[in-house]
Amino acid sequence: MTSIELQGVTKKYGDLQVVQPTHLRVEPGELVTLLGPSGSGKSTILSIIAGLVSPSSGRIVIGEQDVTYMPPAQRNIGMVFQNYALFPHMTVYDNVRFPLAIRKLSRSEIEAKVKRALEMVRLEGLGDRKTHQLSGGQQQRVALARALVFEPRILLLDEPLGALDKKLREEVQIELRQLQRELGVTTILVTHDQEEALTLSTRLVVLDAGEIQQADTPQQAYRYPVNRFVAEFIGTANLWPGEVHGAREESFITLVNGQKFSGRSAEQVNGSAYLMLRPEDLEVQPEPEGDGLLGTVKDMVYLGQNTRMHIQLDSGLTAVAVMSGVRSFTTGQAVRVSWLPEHAWLLPAEGT
Numbered sequence: 001m002t003s004i005e006l007q008g009v010t011k012k013y014g015d016l017q018v019v020q021p022t023h024l025r026v027e028p029g030e031l032v033t034l035l036g037p038s039g040s041g042k043s044t045i046l047s048i049i050a051g052l053v054s055p056s057s058g059r060i061v062i063g064e065q066d067v068t069y070m071p072p073a074q075r076n077i078g079m080v081f082q083n084y085a086l087f088p089h090m091t092v093y094d095n096v097r098f099p100l101a102i103r104k105l106s107r108s109e110i111e112a113k114v115k116r117a118l119e120m121v122r123l124e125g126l127g128d129r130k131t132h133q134l135s136g137g138q139q140q141r142v143a144l145a146r147a148l149v150f151e152p153r154i155l156l157l158d159e160p161l162g163a164l165d166k167k168l169r170e171e172v173q174i175e176l177r178q179l180q181r182e183l184g185v186t187t188i189l190v191t192h193d194q195e196e197a198l199t200l201s202t203r204l205v206v207l208d209a210g211e212i213q214q215a216d217t218p219q220q221a222y223r224y225p226v227n228r229f230v231a232e233f234i235g236t237a238n239l240w241p242g243e244v245h246g247a248r249e250e251s252f253i254t255l256v257n258g259q260k261f262s263g264r265s266a267e268q269v270n271g272s273a274y275l276m277l278r279p280e281d282l283e284v285q286p287e288p289e290g291d292g293l294l295g296t297v298k299d300m301v302y303l304g305q306n307t308r309m310h311i312q313l314d315s316g317l318t319a320v321a322v323m324s325g326v327r328s329f330t331t332g333q334a335v336r337v338s339w340l341p342e343h344a345w346l347l348p349a350e351g352t
């Protein structure tokens with residue numbers, strides 16, 4: 001098992017800086033997800049690690065070794081990219097064998113390794129098929145077997161499941177996670193699908209405009225986002241603007257209607273800020289007396305196990321609440337929205 005380290009890596013194309021100075025360490029055996037909107041630099045960072053694109057500055061260290069100037073083939077990295085370039089008229093077996101053929105192993109070694117790789121992705125018995133005769137999920141697994149067959153120390157996956165429909169994607173996700181754990185291969189996965197990122201990763205790296213916003217466990221990033229971008233990119237967030245006063249341990253935010261609430265924050269927040277609450281942290285009650293904000297029910301959506309409510313608050317703000325079970329509220333009904341103080345999270349407003 002090996003670590004991957006980006007030390008001050010940047011990338012410029014002409015005047016356009018697409019990767020801002022980036023420091024990131026991926027621990028041995030970790031599965032880290034790069035998550036961000038289209039154009040945020042995810043593929044560029046992956047290509048720099050693979051050696052397919054050279055950085056404008058900074059260093060790439062794999063294990064103890066500086067590989068910044070090492071050609072891609074010597075880096076011992078398995079890769080699966082979105083438009084997986086399998087050879088369509090070659091058999092599954094020959095596709096998986098390909099990386100070994102250029103590595104000059106004996107025929108029996110090659111046979112054993114291909115067999116094992118096909119078993120790993122549960123495609124044993126399909127070796128003689130042409131890859132164009134396979135389903136999308138099977139093709140994806142061939143690509144994975146081909147990336148793993150030479151026992152790489154690192155696996156780089158660039159939206160590998162993007163072409164699959166939801167159900168199949170979820171199946172392959174689970175298989176991928178198991179396989180990655182079994183092999184202990186240090187993995188970086190690129191996705192713009194936040195659910196995929198939350199399901200699969202030990203840590204998320206959220207990118208915006210070529211800059212890491214937050215690198216954290218999925219739970220931390222969801223619960224304690226560092227800014228509005230992360231709060232909204234991972235899940236749904238109620239973000240109510242206001243003014244913060246007070247010290248870090250006990251800060252208060254005054255919302256636009258003059259009501260004051262306590263909240264916690266990662267760093268000292270002062271001045272313009274947001275009070276963030278996740279939809280599942282909101283409690284909605286018909287009684288007007290008590291803590292919280294008053295409003296009326298705008299819309300209710302039953303989602304089987306849950307009910308999602310959209311609430312127009314009297315302060316002009318809106319709230320989204322998700323509650324378990326079926327709730328008997330009607331559209332237009334007056335309600336009160338409340339929350340436990342420990343769920344209130346304060347974020348600085350942009351540009352402060």
Ligand SMILES: Nc1ncnc2c1ncn2[C@@H]1O[C@H](COP(=O)(O)OP(=O)(O)O)[C@@H](O)[C@H]1O
Pocket residue numbers: 013018036037038039040041042043044045
């Ligand atoms: N070869 C290139 N030449 C010029 N600009 C590029 C090149 N490759 C990528 N870019 C630009 O770099 C930015 C980041 O791209 P990319 O890493 O592919 O983003 P992502 O994978 O997050 O969608 C984009 O603005 C893209 O247009």
Ligand SMILES: [Mg+2]
Pocket residue numbers: 042043044
């Ligand atoms: Mg990309």
